[in-house]
Amino acid sequence: MTIQWFPGHMAKARREVSEKIKFVDIVFELVDARLPLSSRNPMMDQIVQQKPRLVLLNKGDLADPEQSKKWQEYFQAKGFHTLIINSQQSQGTNKIVHEAKKALKEKIERDKRRGLKPRAIRAMCIGIPNVGKSTLMNRLVGKKIAQTGNKPGVTKGQQWLKSGKELELLDTPGILWPKFEDPRIGKKLALTGAIKDQLLHFDDLAIFGLEFFARFYPTRLMERYQVSEEDLFLPSAELLMLISKKRGFKDDYDRASEMIVQEIRSGKLGTYTLDRWEELGAIEDEA
Structure with missing residues (x-):
């Protein structure tokens, strides 16, 4: 994406x-x-x-x-x-x-x-x-x-x-820039709501969010979506499907994806920082 x-x-x-x-x-x-x-x-x-x-x-x-x-x-x-x-x-x-x-x-x-x-x-x-x-x-x-x-x-x-x-x-109006050199910047901005939702694919964004939380805040994912530590090692798409079923959405992955994105944005998974201090060098290269 x-x-x-x-x-x-x-x-x-x-x-x-x-x-x-x-x-x-x-x-x-x-x-x-x-x-x-x-x-x-x-x-x-x-x-x-x-x-x-x-x-x-x-x-x-x-x-x-x-x-x-x-x-x-x-x-x-x-x-x-x-x-x-x-x-x-x-x-x-x-x-x-x-x-x-x-x-x-x-x-x-x-x-x-x-x-x-x-x-x-x-x-x-x-x-x-x-x-x-x-x-x-x-x-x-x-x-x-x-x-x-x-x-x-x-x-x-x-x-x-x-x-x-x-x-x-x-x-002044909010001003983005013409081109994101690294696609991860676009995903980070999208996940926090800086880009119009009409331009997004929520499934890609939800997977990006799940991968981030599984890496830096795994306990939050397990508690919020009632998944096990082993579940976090599933391929991201499979984890999304599992959460969809646990939330009663069955195969409605679009609905599950939008739910995950909105819950991340609203802080229901707790406080988080996408730009990690410990990865400063990589982030500066992205920007």
Whole structure:
């Protein structure tokens, strides 16, 4: 299964981001904490250039906490200020302005020396589809202004939003990139909901998810689907068939596949991180 998704509005949004980057002080880059590297658009380094950046590992409640700590350290070592947040429940979002001020400390002090009056920090929020940008905007602004949806491609245009007196936010549509060099990136993004389901084959995606959990979280699979440790060594397609029968779906593997994908996405198999810290070198090669 090869997954590609680059609608026309994304190409337009990329151009607009490039044009408006000069108007902001800092970039808030949202990534999915379950795949901190695979959910980063490799074009963003070129677009953002030397702007200060705050990397926000969103959906931290769904990610493996030990893995998230390692990835936070990774980004900090790269020179990025970093927070683990859950915009859905407002966890960690109250630290964003403070962390942004730390990232802009030199600029703030320079402006003060020049006698400039303090003004609100101007930030651009970027990230791939369905990473939680609009939800974060609404949390920071304190009311529902940015349109949200648990599916990619909801935000189509750019808009400025005010967050109190200290922060002004430029929301942008989620932007993927034209081609995934490694098909595993497409599968990881699809499994977490960053790509429209209409473009997917759920059986391939379910098998990908089963193989991942059998390797890194085998107990979760055994407990959730009442399969034995020996069952995990079955060929993936046979394991899918077994789970389908145990759930009463008989030979309806499409229904079983969609169920598995949705349960992984919703966290019913527990917290997980698809980008494994211990496989950093391989992941960087993929990206």
